[in-house]
Every structure is written in C-alpha cells, then in structure tokens.
Amino acid sequence: SHTMEVPLLAASQSAWEKVLRQVGNAVVFIDSKAGECIHWSVGLTTLLTGGAFAIKELNAYKASYFGYSQEPIENAGRAVFISAAPYSSIQVDLCDIICQSSFHAVLLVTVPHYEPQNLxxxxxxDLLQWMGLGSGNVKDFHADVLCxxxxxxxxxxxxxxxxxxGDLFPILDVNKVKSFGSKPNALSSKDLASTENLAISLDSLLNQMSVADVVFSIGNLSSAVATALEDxxxxxxxxxxxxHRMSVILIDRTLDxxxxxxxxxxxxxDKLLCALPHLPDHTNDIAVNMSQLAQVTVDSTNDxxxxxxxxxxxxxVSQNVREWLFHKKDRDxxxxxxxxxxxxxxxxxxxxxxxxPEALEKDVRQFRGNIKKIQENSGVLQIALAVVQALTGEHAEELELVLSTERVLRxxxxxxTGSNELTGLLPQITxxxxxxxxxxxxxxxxxxxxVLLYSLIGTDMNFPLKEEVQLQAAISTALFEDQEYPGLVHDILLPLEANKEKxxxxxxxxxSILKAVSHTRRDLTKYKSILKGQGQSMPAEYTPLLxxxxxDILDPSRPLIPDMSCKSAGLRDLLKSGFSMLLNKQQAPVTQHPADQPNLLIMVLGGITGGEIRSLQESWAVSAQSLAGGTLFLASTRLLSPNDTLQAVLKSSPPPL
Incomplete structure (x- = not known):
C-alpha cells in the first residue's frame, strides 16, 4: 500500500478557501466554534480580505431585544451563515435574522449529516421560505446549503x-463507586446526541481521507461513538x-x-497552556499580552x-515554531x-x-515602532512573547510550588505500592x-x-477513611472562606452566598467525583493500573495510559489487548464467530489487531496534552509501521491544561440538587 499523504492542514485550508470565494459583498454570520476552526486553518482575517461586507457573531442573537433587531443590515443582499452547531440548535436564530433582513441570496455552511440527500x-x-416571507415570490431568491x-x-x-x-467529556459516574459490578450508566439524551454528531464528524473525516477503517475503543463514551459509527x-x-487502510482507536480521557x-x-x-489564559471563547489557543510591542504603556487592570x-x-515560520513547541527543549x-x-x-x-527569557523579550522590543517589520513577523513575535510570559509571569512561582508538591506526592x-492503604498522603494536602x-x-x-492522585492510585490502593473525612472537611471550609474570590468549584457548582450546609x-x-475518578479503570484488566512496579527496591513508575x-499496538509480538474492543468485525471474523457459536456457544475472540492496518488514528475523547501528542509521535517514529511508510494521525476534542481538566472533571457529573 502506498504512503498516505493526507495533510489535514492543507486540506482544510483549500476547503475554506472555496467557502471564502463566496463571501464577497455578503454579511457573514459565524459562531464561535466555526470561528475557532477557521482561526487554526486560514485565519479569520481572510473573511475580511475575501471582501465580506460585515462579520457578525451568530450566537449573539439569542437576546433579540439586544441583538439584531436594532441594527437591520441595510442594503446587504447576500448572507453567508457558517455554523459548526447542529442545524436544530441554530434554526430559530437563522429564522429571526433572515426574516428581519432583505437578503435575496443565502449560503449556509453547516456540519456534515449522515443523510445529506434528505437534509x-x-x-x-426553510431558507427560501424565510427570505420570501416579506414578498411572497420565492423565485427571486437563491439558497445554497453546504455540508x-x-x-x-x-x-x-x-x-x-x-x-x-470542545465540551464533550466522558461522564464520571458517581454511582458506580457505590455499586460494584453495576452496568455502565445509560448516556443522557444530550450525550447521545453529541455521540451521534461526533460519529458523523469522524465518518466525514474518514471519507475525506479516503480511509477503510477498523475501529477500536477503550471506555464507555468511545464505545458508544464506535457503535454509532458502525451503524x-x-x-x-x-x-x-x-x-488507504487505517486502524482508528478511540479512548476515553477519564481513564487516565x-x-x-x-x-x-x-x-x-503544555507550559504555555498552564501559564496563559485561553483566548476568549477558544478551547485550544491562548491569549498573549502584546503590550511589549506597543509604544505606549498599556495599563490593563485585570490581566x-x-x-x-x-x-x-x-x-x-510560525508553523515551524509551532512544531518546536511540541518537541524542543525550553533552552532550544x-x-x-x-x-x-x-x-x-x-x-x-x-x-x-x-x-x-528576558533577552528574548528585549529582542521583541527592538521591533517597537517598526510597523512594517511587525506586520511581516507578526506570528513569530506573538509566539515569542507567549514563550517569555510562560517563563516569567507571576504564576511561575505558584507553578514551581505546585510542581514540587506534585513530585513529593508522586x-x-x-x-x-506494596501496601494497599496509603497513609499520610492526604494529610499533606489537608x-x-x-x-x-x-x-x-x-x-x-x-x-x-x-484529581491527579485519585486517578493515579485507581482501585489498586485506597486512602484511610479518617484522612478522607478530614480532607473533605478542609475542602468545605476553604470553599466557604473563599466565596469572595471564587475558584472553579464556585463557578460550576456553588451559587452565590451559599450557606455552610450547601x-x-x-x-x-x-x-464523590474524586472517588469516581479513581474508579474509571475498575473494569479494565490489562490497563487497570497505570503504576508499574519495578521490583522490590525500585519505586513504582507512572506509565501514561496512551x-x-x-x-502494545506497535509491539511486534502483538500482545493481546483485552481492554480494547473492536466494533468493525471483518467478514471472516463474522463467519468464524458464527461457526464457533454453533459449535460451542462461546463468542470467538476478535482476531483483528490494530497493527494489521498500515496507518493509525488515535482519538482521545475529552482532551489531550502536548506531552501526550509528543510521546505518541516519538513512539510511532521508531516503529516498524512508520519505517514501512505508515502515518500516525492524532485527534482529540481539545487541548487540556491542568485547569481545563479540573473544570471538565467538575462539570462531568450532575451536581446534587
């Protein structure tokens, strides 16, 4: 099989360029998720250079008294709507906007659908009806829909x-902790819809890449997506x-x-994600303070x-530098x-x-006032300032402290690891x-x-109950005391001015969420523990699940991976298992192995880190598959910082009423 040349960045750029040819003299309405996709591909400014008449945010129109009705867009005859949300969730907005305007041509760029010919x-x-409401004659109007x-x-x-x-995250099942051997929770209707939509997106991605896929999964959410895809x-x-042929591995983030x-x-x-806030409304990029380049002093009060x-x-140049962020050392x-x-x-x-870092900051300052040079090198200047800020900001001190604490606890x-009760650890945190x-x-x-500690120990070990009770009391006191400067728990789970009981x-x-974190691998066999003992005198080592x-996938001896289920049964397997069921009523073991296909896509549901991307790429680079010309693709719902992870974990289980 020939090498798989599917550059996803280039493919997305040429696809967006086709869309951009249609924005000339149109009003463009775009939602933040679609905006984030363009941002990483051709960049949002291309909408302006493409000649758009105006650009408006699509989801800002929820409140009609405050949004659209005050500024009908005069004399704009064309509109382009770009939305990465399912049609059902934007239908009302589209209707409102189109009915209040005088568009005669509309293009809707929407997400893929598994039956586009019906949709x-x-x-x-719909679009034609709304445009024609004012005048009654649909013949004069034009509507296009692009999946x-x-x-x-x-x-x-x-x-x-x-x-x-970006918000999809496997549920942390608080009830599973209480009942051993219970069935996995049924997915909520919202999660079922996301699962279905994610399967459709994955399907359309594989179609784009022209891939015959065999799909494997580890974890409940991944299994649900794999099943939906197969249907x-x-x-x-x-x-x-x-x-091309490719194995696709879906993995639940919560397992590690x-x-x-x-x-x-x-x-x-990862250091950048740790140190700097996200761009507003983004799940992957970060916001870099650019005041060093300004000739005026910028006094921004709240960071x-x-x-x-x-x-x-x-x-x-920027694309090269971005690759370095994954693989190179700070110094380099x-x-x-x-x-x-x-x-x-x-x-x-x-x-x-x-x-x-201070010297690099001085390099950046040399560009001050030189508008031409700033424009020519704008990308690399922004990345350089991000690097400086990650290494010198006031958060650097807190990170050092957290880092040393984390190392001691690990x-x-x-x-x-020899004993099954871990005493004395939680009191340090208390x-x-x-x-x-x-x-x-x-x-x-x-x-x-x-969260790190509970995920690390899994169900291999546990903490003494008395220490857990003391820790919970300390958390409660801290939450109560910190209501003036709230953190994530307050934002997500606590109303304002809560009383002590609440x-x-x-x-x-x-x-109970922490307990659920430690139970995510409970039903796995090979990957139940992510701590590897190294013999008597050596400390155990954490080996990341990914x-x-x-x-295991790349191991030439092809070890069995019992925790990985394969939904795509080949015809041979179906026949075999059919016969064996007649013979001994036992399901034959799946004979598919991910290494049977030359290419590999690993997709983590719930987010991934730069360090994981780097280690997966490094493992692949020295494998037989890679030497034979195979390609590794990595996908995830978002990039994660420790703070993002805590946020997702706190949101992952419905709060008590």
Whole structure:
C-alpha cells in the first residue's frame, strides 16, 4: 500500500478557501466554534480580505431585544451563515435574522449529516421560505446549503482538535463507586446526541481521507461513538472504495487523568497552556499580552489583554515554531526564537549562545515602532512573547510550588505500592489547603493535585477513611472562606452566598467525583493500573495510559489487548464467530489487531496534552509501521491544561440538587 499523504492542514485550508470565494459583498454570520476552526486553518482575517461586507457573531442573537433587531443590515443582499452547531440548535436564530433582513441570496455552511440527500433540500426550503416571507415570490431568491466536513482545528498536518466537541467529556459516574459490578450508566439524551454528531464528524473525516477503517475503543463514551459509527450506511461503501487502510482507536480521557492534571510536563506547549489564559471563547489557543510591542504603556487592570496575540498563525515560520513547541527543549526554543528575531531586525549580527527569557523579550522590543517589520513577523513575535510570559509571569512561582508538591506526592505513592492503604498522603494536602493563602496556592491548584492522585492510585490502593473525612472537611471550609474570590468549584457548582450546609453538600459532591475518578479503570484488566512496579527496591513508575496503548499496538509480538474492543468485525471474523457459536456457544475472540492496518488514528475523547501528542509521535517514529511508510494521525476534542481538566472533571457529573 502506498504512503498516505493526507495533510489535514492543507486540506482544510483549500476547503475554506472555496467557502471564502463566496463571501464577497455578503454579511457573514459565524459562531464561535466555526470561528475557532477557521482561526487554526486560514485565519479569520481572510473573511475580511475575501471582501465580506460585515462579520457578525451568530450566537449573539439569542437576546433579540439586544441583538439584531436594532441594527437591520441595510442594503446587504447576500448572507453567508457558517455554523459548526447542529442545524436544530441554530434554526430559530437563522429564522429571526433572515426574516428581519432583505437578503435575496443565502449560503449556509453547516456540519456534515449522515443523510445529506434528505437534509439539504429541507434546509434550502426553510431558507427560501424565510427570505420570501416579506414578498411572497420565492423565485427571486437563491439558497445554497453546504455540508462541510472540515470543522476541525489543524494544529499541524497530522494533529487536529475538534472545537465543535470542545465540551464533550466522558461522564464520571458517581454511582458506580457505590455499586460494584453495576452496568455502565445509560448516556443522557444530550450525550447521545453529541455521540451521534461526533460519529458523523469522524465518518466525514474518514471519507475525506479516503480511509477503510477498523475501529477500536477503550471506555464507555468511545464505545458508544464506535457503535454509532458502525451503524452508518456510508461506512461500508467507503470501506470498499477507499485508497488507504487505517486502524482508528478511540479512548476515553477519564481513564487516565494524571497526565493532563500534572504541571510536570517536558513539553513546552503544555507550559504555555498552564501559564496563559485561553483566548476568549477558544478551547485550544491562548491569549498573549502584546503590550511589549506597543509604544505606549498599556495599563490593563485585570490581566486581560485588550488585543491579545495567539499562537495559531499560518505563515511557514510560525508553523515551524509551532512544531518546536511540541518537541524542543525550553533552552532550544529560546535560542531558535532569538536567532529568528535577530536575523529579521538586525541581519548579520552575532547570535547569543545562551538566551534567557528576558533577552528574548528585549529582542521583541527592538521591533517597537517598526510597523512594517511587525506586520511581516507578526506570528513569530506573538509566539515569542507567549514563550517569555510562560517563563516569567507571576504564576511561575505558584507553578514551581505546585510542581514540587506534585513530585513529593508522586514519590510517596511510588514507594508505597506494596501496601494497599496509603497513609499520610492526604494529610499533606489537608495541611496545604489550610495554609493555602500563606503559601500562595489556589484551592483550584490543590484540587487539581487531588484529581491527579485519585486517578493515579485507581482501585489498586485506597486512602484511610479518617484522612478522607478530614480532607473533605478542609475542602468545605476553604470553599466557604473563599466565596469572595471564587475558584472553579464556585463557578460550576456553588451559587452565590451559599450557606455552610450547601457548601458541605458541594464538598461532599466534589469528594464523590474524586472517588469516581479513581474508579474509571475498575473494569479494565490489562490497563487497570497505570503504576508499574519495578521490583522490590525500585519505586513504582507512572506509565501514561496512551503510552502503554501505543506501545502494545506497535509491539511486534502483538500482545493481546483485552481492554480494547473492536466494533468493525471483518467478514471472516463474522463467519468464524458464527461457526464457533454453533459449535460451542462461546463468542470467538476478535482476531483483528490494530497493527494489521498500515496507518493509525488515535482519538482521545475529552482532551489531550502536548506531552501526550509528543510521546505518541516519538513512539510511532521508531516503529516498524512508520519505517514501512505508515502515518500516525492524532485527534482529540481539545487541548487540556491542568485547569481545563479540573473544570471538565467538575462539570462531568450532575451536581446534587
């Protein structure tokens, strides 16, 4: 089979360019998820350079008294709607906007659908009806609907995020902890809809890549998506005619929450995500304060940059630098950025051999006032400032403290794997919680550490009940005391001015979430533990789940992976299992192995970190599959920082009433 050349970044760029040809003189309405996809592909400014008449946010029209009705768009005859949300959720907005305007032509760019031939005529009809409401004659109007399979954010040519599913996260089942051997929870109707929509998106991505896929899954949500995918009629025709063969592995994020809650990543992208806030309404990019480039002093009171920079830029220099954020060491990133900036601003000058963040900041400041040079190098300047801010901001101190605490706790867990009760660990955190203000630690950072701990020990070990009770009381007190400067728990679970009783209830709920975190791998066999004992005298080592999965897939001896279920049974397997069921009523073991296909797509549902992307790519690079010309693609719903992870975990289980 020939090498699979499917550059996802380039593919999405050429697809968006086709859409952009249609925005000239039109009003463009776009929602934030679609905006995030364009942002990582061709960049949002292309809407303006494409000649759009005006750009409006689609989801801002929920409140009609405040939104659209006050500013009907005069003299705009055409509108382009770009939405990464399912049609049913934007129908009312579309109707409102179109009925109040005088458009004669409308284009709707919407998400893929598994039966486009039925959907498109219905949608066109809706749009025509709304345009014609004022005048009655539908003949004068024109409506087009495009089911667009490129609503993803390409970080590189082989790594994509899925902004439309940025909030998707496997449920942490609080009840599972209480009842052993219980059935997995039925998915809620909202999750079922997301599962179905994600399967449709995955299906359309595989169609774009022309792939005959075999789908494997680990975890409940992944299994539901794999099952939904298998039920589409288009799957079988694609598998017959596709150019390439690929194994697709879907994995639930919640099976290993240690990596995304850790601040101990070697990957610089993770350091950026840890240190800087996200761009408003974005799940992957970060907001960079650009005031160093301004000639005026910018006094921004609440840390929110007025016109933030970011790291998604599609010039070739920025794309190279972005690859470095995954793979290079801090030191090398600083030196390389210094060399790029120096060569742009004073060609021929000597490069420093050691570069501190402050020196790089000085390099950036040399561009002040030189508008032409700033425009030419805008992308790399923004990334350079992000690097400086990640290494020097005031959060750097808190991160150091969290890092040393995390290392001590891990060390403690690692050296006590022989016993099944871990004493003395939780009291260390209880003490930190009560001293958090003196030490400059936020409650969020400490709760994130707890998620890491509970995920790490799984069901192999447990903490003494008495210590857990004391910890829960400390969390409750802290939540009660911190109501003036609320953290994530307050935002997500606590109403304003809650009384002590309500706060106690929430603290108990947070605790049951932690317990649920430790139970996610309970029903697995091979991957039940992510701590590997290394013999008597050596401490146990945490081996990230994703690393173990790819190692097993690529292992030439093809070990069985019992925790991975395969939904795509080949015909041979069906026949075999049919016969064996006649013979011995036992289901034959699945004989498909992910390494049977030359290419691999690993997709993590619930988010991924830079460090995981890096380690998966490094494992692949030295594998037989890679040497034979196979390609590894990585996908996830979003990039995760420790803070993002805590937020997702707290939202993942319905709060007590």
């Amino acid at each position: 498109i005529p219905r949608l066109r009809n 667009f399979p490129f609503f993803y954010a390409p970080l590189t040519d082989s790594v994509i995020m899925l902004p439309p599913f 589409f009629p288009s799957v079988h025709s694609r598998r017959k005619t596709a150019k 929450l240690c990596f995304p809650t850790s601040v101990d990543s070697k990957c610089f992208l 929110e940059a007025l016109f933030p920079g970011c790291i998604a830029h599609n010039d070739s 990133i600083l030196i390389n950025l210094h060399q790029i900036l120096q060569s742009k601003i004073s060609p021929g000058s000597k490069f420093a051999t050691r570069v501190k 060390q403690n867990v690692a050296t006590s 003490k930190l919680i009560s001293e958090r203000h003196i030490r400059g630690l936020s409650l969020d950072a400490l709760l994130t550490l707890l 706060v106690d209830m929430v603290a108990s709920h947070v605790f 690393q173990r999965v790819i190692k």
